[in-house]
Amino acid sequence: MIHIENMKKIYNPGENEVRALDGIDLDIEKGDLVAIVGHSGSGKSTLMNMLGCLDTPTSGKYVLDGQDVASMTDNQLADVRNKEIGFIFQGFNLISNLDAVGNVELPLVYRGVSKNERKQLAMEALKSVGLEDRMKHKPNEMSGGQQQRVAVARAVAAKPPIILADEPTGNLDTKSTQEIMEILKELHRSGRTVIIITHDEEIASQAHRVIRILDGRIEEDYCNR
Numbered sequence: 001m002i003h004i005e006n007m008k009k010i011y012n013p014g015e016n017e018v019r020a021l022d023g024i025d026l027d028i029e030k031g032d033l034v035a036i037v038g039h040s041g042s043g044k045s046t047l048m049n050m051l052g053c054l055d056t057p058t059s060g061k062y063v064l065d066g067q068d069v070a071s072m073t074d075n076q077l078a079d080v081r082n083k084e085i086g087f088i089f090q091g092f093n094l095i096s097n098l099d100a101v102g103n104v105e106l107p108l109v110y111r112g113v114s115k116n117e118r119k120q121l122a123m124e125a126l127k128s129v130g131l132e133d134r135m136k137h138k139p140n141e142m143s144g145g146q147q148q149r150v151a152v153a154r155a156v157a158a159k160p161p162i163i164l165a166d167e168p169t170g171n172l173d174t175k176s177t178q179e180i181m182e183i184l185k186e187l188h189r190s191g192r193t194v195i196i197i198t199h200d201e202e203i204a205s206q207a208h209r210v211i212r213i214l215d216g217r218i219e220e221d222y223c224n225r
């Protein structure tokens with residue numbers, strides 16, 4: 001489903017260049033639960049931006065679902081981001097003046113889903129993350145763990161096949177971290193491809209496959225159990 005060949009991302013080419021990705025070769029199978037781990041500055045977010053078609057590499061190849069990403073138009077890329085991938089970020093990125101339902105509905109507006117169906121999908125997604133009693137709450141009326149569950153609901157409401165999470169538990173306590181992990185594992189069990197980017201070894205140990213990156217290169221790639 002994901003095929004990456006000799007991908008490089010070089011910021012500020014020249015004397016002070018940063019090789020954020022320095023020759024990544026990577027294949028990810030449909031339906032896998034993968035952790036990409038590495039220390040701060042190792043290139044994790046840069047790789048996530050590439051995987052999510054949010055940025056373009058300096059060189060190398062990215063084939064997603066049999067399609068060469070470099071050959072896609074801006075519209076096609078927007079479509080992939082909107083329909084194929086659900087994004088979860090460390091900082092929740094919720095809209096403060098919208099309640100939980102409103103936040104989860106928002107990306108569905110851009111997909112042209114009708115108002116009724118939007119509400120239906122949003123409520124279904126919020127239920128699936130255990131927030132049926134927080135539908136009308138605004139972000140500042142919820143705990144960090146609950147806010148991240150809203151963000152997960154927003155990512156999955158349209159049922160994208162791929163979930164990309166960049167440090168999804170980075171701002172959470174231990175209990176909320178495990179709650180989010182259980183939700184991500186459930187999404188994996190339901191057939192999604194789940195890619196979690198993290199610096200947390202405990203989280204990585206819960207993935208089926210661990211890809212360790214260091215200085216923009218894959219240092220280690222192994223399966224748990």
Ligand SMILES: Nc1ncnc2c1ncn2[C@@H]1O[C@H](COP(=O)(O)OP(=O)(O)O)[C@@H](O)[C@H]1O
Pocket residue numbers: 011012018019020038039040041042043044045046047
């Ligand atoms: N827009 C940018 N311009 C220049 N350097 C950048 C930019 N984004 C990231 N970097 C550098 O690329 C390297 C990898 O960053 P990043 O992918 O954010 O790492 P991580 O997510 O693993 O902490 C770091 O050295 C960082 O300073």
Ligand SMILES: [Mg+2]
Pocket residue numbers: 044045046
């Ligand atoms: Mg990062």
